[in-house]
Amino acid sequence: MISVGIVGGTGYTGVELLRILTMHPNAEIKVVTSRSEAGKKVASLYPSLSPSLDTIFTSPDVAVLKECDCVFFAAPNGTAMQMVPELLKAGVKIIDLAADFRIKNSATWEHWYKQAHACPDVLQTAIYGLPELHREEIKNAQLVANPGCYPTAVILGFLPLLEAGIAKDTQLIADTKSGVSGAGRAANVPTLFSEAGENFKAYNVNAHRHWPEIKQELEIIATHDVSFVFTPHLVPMVRGIFATLYVNNAEISMDLASLYKERYENESFVQVLEEGVLPETKHVRASNQCMLSVSRPYSGETVVVLSVIDNLVKGAAGQAIQNMNLMFGIEEATGLLQPGLFP
Numbered sequence: 001m002i003s004v005g006i007v008g009g010t011g012y013t014g015v016e017l018l019r020i021l022t023m024h025p026n027a028e029i030k031v032v033t034s035r036s037e038a039g040k041k042v043a044s045l046y047p048s049l050s051p052s053l054d055t056i057f058t059s060p061d062v063a064v065l066k067e068c069d070c071v072f073f074a075a076p077n078g079t080a081m082q083m084v085p086e087l088l089k090a091g092v093k094i095i096d097l098a099a100d101f102r103i104k105n106s107a108t109w110e111h112w113y114k115q116a117h118a119c120p121d122v123l124q125t126a127i128y129g130l131p132e133l134h135r136e137e138i139k140n141a142q143l144v145a146n147p148g149c150y151p152t153a154v155i156l157g158f159l160p161l162l163e164a165g166i167a168k169d170t171q172l173i174a175d176t177k178s179g180v181s182g183a184g185r186a187a188n189v190p191t192l193f194s195e196a197g198e199n200f201k202a203y204n205v206n207a208h209r210h211w212p213e214i215k216q217e218l219e220i221i222a223t224h225d226v227s228f229v230f231t232p233h234l235v236p237m238v239r240g241i242f243a244t245l246y247v248n249n250a251e252i253s254m255d256l257a258s259l260y261k262e263r264y265e266n267e268s269f270v271q272v273l274e275e276g277v278l279p280e281t282k283h284v285r286a287s288n289q290c291m292l293s294v295s296r297p298y299s300g301e302t303v304v305v306l307s308v309i310d311n312l313v314k315g316a317a318g319q320a321i322q323n324m325n326l327m328f329g330i331e332e333a334t335g336l337l338q339p340g341l342f343p
């Protein structure tokens with residue numbers, strides 16, 4: 001059994017980790033932290049978990065977390081980096097759902113996250129946890145930087161085209177929409193029901209923190225600089241990311257459907273839909289799937305890829321558990337094959 005600790009067990013990704021891990025045959029939940037709810041039963045805050053969980057929230061304490069085999073950080077940016085060096089020394093495997101270890105260059109990270117990095121030396125040892133791209137490195141990693149939700153949907157959508165080769169001046173555009181749970185559980189005015197309901201708006205158009213993360217990985221795949229524009233929107237739904245991706249002046253002569261199908265044919269968590277079938281966020285709700293469609297409208301030069309995920313599952317907790325499975329040498333899909341909820 002893998003004994004698991006979760007830092008940030010009251011938040012949306014924390015409770016999603018708990019939901020999936022309580023059904024995981026190889027994991028045992030040992031520590032769940034919350035500063036605000038310490039001393040309370042997890043099941044008293046989340047009765048949906050009660051039949052299988054009698055854990056009590058405790059305050060985060062490295063000495064206690066060191067006793068776990070695997071620690072997930074489901075806490076705000078800047079939390080994990082304070083505890084990771086000591087946990088690494090103790091031999092604990094770590095998966096950070098926040099952004100502390102996603103960007104390799106510490107100056108770039110500090111620019112975007114507006115704080116000094118607590119352990120820049122560790123950045124180079126962290127593996128970016130997108131299994132479809134870095135599977136072999138994840139298997140040997142002690143520290144995994146779980147990708148952001150938008151980056152997961154966007155990178156998986158562009159990946160086959162970039163691997164096939166694009167010219168340096170090819171323009172990549174990601175028009176993305178997220179449900180409000182992407183912003184976490186803390187009270188905040190833009191996600192109030194009366195502000196987000198019956199509304200549709202763009203945000204951080206000139207500077208979203210996922211832009212450098214996505215660009216870093218797209219450039220690793222393309223093996224050269226890429227021109228990348230990213231426009232996020234908030235839509236009035238709870239879960240889901242919908243990314244509409246455009247590759248302009250693609251000049252791709254190959255059969256796109258075959259390219260995508262062949263790239264993902266051995267992946268348990270990426271489905272390329274048949275021609276004429278378009279993905280919807282409801283198709284992946286509560287599942288670890290990314291669903292994709294690819295087309296070239298009007299036989300023109302622009303390729304359009306549609307990519308959907310559940311931000312809390314393939315975009316966070318599910319992908320983190322997929323990474324845990326790889327890091328501990330168990331079947332990658334263990335505990336993650338539940339189909340989506342519909343309707």
Ligand SMILES: NC(=O)c1ccc[n+]([C@@H]2O[C@H](COP(=O)([O-])OP(=O)(O)OC[C@H]3O[C@@H](n4cnc5c(N)ncnc54)[C@H](OP(=O)(O)O)[C@@H]3O)[C@@H](O)[C@H]2O)c1
Pocket residue numbers: 007008009010011012013014033034035036037060073074075076077079097098099147148149181182183184185186311312315316
């Ligand atoms: N929501 C998503 O769709 C999504 C997707 C991908 C990645 N992420 C990332 O995952 C992380 C968690 O997101 P979330 O949406 O679950 O956030 P959230 O709902 O706001 O929950 C944050 C959790 O962290 C705990 N916490 C806050 N400050 C802490 C600190 N200084 N030390 C230890 N624990 C602390 C909170 O509990 P206490 O305050 O009681 O300790 C709470 O349990 C974030 O970094 C986020 O960017 C989120």
